[in-house]
Amino acid sequence: MPPRNALKRQVNRLPPERRISDIMAAAKEVFVEKGYNDALITDIALRAGVVEGSIYRFFANKRELLVKVVEHWFEEMLRDDAEQFAAVCGSWNQIRFIVYTHLTSIHRDPALSRLMFQEIRPAPDYRGSHLFELNRAYTNRLVDVVKVGIAAGDLRPETSPSLVRDLVFGCIEHRTWAFLRGEGDFDPAELADAITNLVHHGLALDDEPASPIESVVARLETATARLEAAAGIAPTKPSSALPR
Secondary structure: OOOHHHHHHHHHOOOHHHHHHHHHHHHHHHHHHHHHHHOOHHHHHHHHOOOHHHHHHHOOOHHHHHHHHHHHHHHHHHHHHHHHHHOOOOHHHHHHHHHHHHHHHHHHOHHHHHHHHHHHOOOOOHHHOHHHHHHHHHHHHHHHHHHHHHHOOOEOOOOOHHHHHHHHHHHHHHHHHHHHOOOOOOOHHHHHHHHHHHHHHHHEOOOOOOOHHHHHHHHHHHHHHHHHHHHOOOOOOOOOOOOO
8 A cells, every 4th residue: 555645645646627626526516415605615625535725726715616616507508408409490399498408407406506596696796707698698599599480480570589588587487486495396398398388379470369259259169069968969060260
């Protein structure tokens, strides 16, 4: 067995990139387990197998370390989604992909989502940060989908792409907040379908809502069919169109 000093010298020869990677991996674990306030630099150093001073060589403080961990999370999501998203065609499928992958990330990493919503985003320096730009790139994929759909004539030309983005991601945040508080669960696929159908129905040119008269006729035909079925009467043929 080599002397202890030899082992120490060998560890110290790790390149800075590897040391930073180890510290960030340890920090992610500690932040996820304990939250931001209860996470200590000493805990992170112990988990990474370094002394506290080594962490301060690469990160100014605990907050900078948290921001770097969340930045890395966003970069991974953008990279992992890019190849799959490029193969998705059609505005409904693209919107659904974006909604589903975001819901899945929240469901898979609730602690990181809470840290983003509660600790990082409310900070006054957030809007000027690299993480803000990453989040903009992440959410602006939906803006691009809407713009392409409008240009192709699939979506309503008066649609505001940025408003659609705000509606979708605001809805997702609202619908998943109880889960992030530890109050219940949600099905990412089911919720993604519901949100996508609702949004796309309002945007698509071929999803024109029925007129009030058509809605009344449809309800009357449904009621008539139920009464005829209850009385054992053969159903009448429904009207195919309103009189012109």
